[in-house]
Amino acid sequence: MKQVSTFINFSRYRIVFLFVILASVASCQKPNNHIKKTVPLKAEFTTVSTILQAGPPELDSIAGQGTGTPVGKSSFVAHAQFDASNKLTGIIVATAENGDQFFANIQGHDPEFDDATGAITLHFQATIAGGTGKYAGATGSFAGIAHESIYNAAGSASWDGTITF
Numbered sequence: 001m002k003q004v005s006t007f008i009n010f011s012r013y014r015i016v017f018l019f020v021i022l023a024s025v026a027s028c029q030k031p032n033n034h035i036k037k038t039v040p041l042k043a044e045f046t047t048v049s050t051i052l053q054a055g056p057p058e059l060d061s062i063a064g065q066g067t068g069t070p071v072g073k074s075s076f077v078a079h080a081q082f083d084a085s086n087k088l089t090g091i092i093v094a095t096a097e098n099g100d101q102f103f104a105n106i107q108g109h110d111p112e113f114d115d116a117t118g119a120i121t122l123h124f125q126a127t128i129a130g131g132t133g134k135y136a137g138a139t140g141s142f143a144g145i146a147h148e149s150i151y152n153a154a155g156s157a158s159w160d161g162t163i164t165f
């Protein structure tokens with residue numbers, strides 16, 4: 001009785017085997033976790049303002065502590081400059097509790113002032129321009145409102161907008 005050989009000539013199937021190997025390797029790659037998403041940015045802070053230079057231009061430093069979405073428990077430092085016409089320009093560095101940061105450029109003008117109480121209300125617009133950690137390459141914008149008093153360095157701030165990261 002003749003025995004049937006189970007030997008397969010693999011040289012004839014090189015292309016097929018190469019395709020199977022490449023398909024297997026490709027299916028083992030990690031998914032692309034760099035997909036950006038846009039989410040609401042909402043935050044509330046208690047603040048302390050310090051005048052660094054009387055103006056014009058007036059230079060202020062504002063530190064805030066609070067919470068927000070998506071930053072959770074967070075803080076920020078803002079450096080603001082008011083020119084002779086009360087135009088505001090500056091930057092914000094916001095830091096989440098884990099140390100991830102995003103950066104924003106701010107612009108505003110003519111704070112509202114109540115002579116009777118000394119209350120100051122400032123409306124500004126912010127444009128997000130990058131960050132670190134999960135906020136690296138972040139973009140977006142938010143409207144901000146800051147409340148202060150000429151009699152007290154303590155105040156508050158709120159942000160409302162979107163961030164893409």
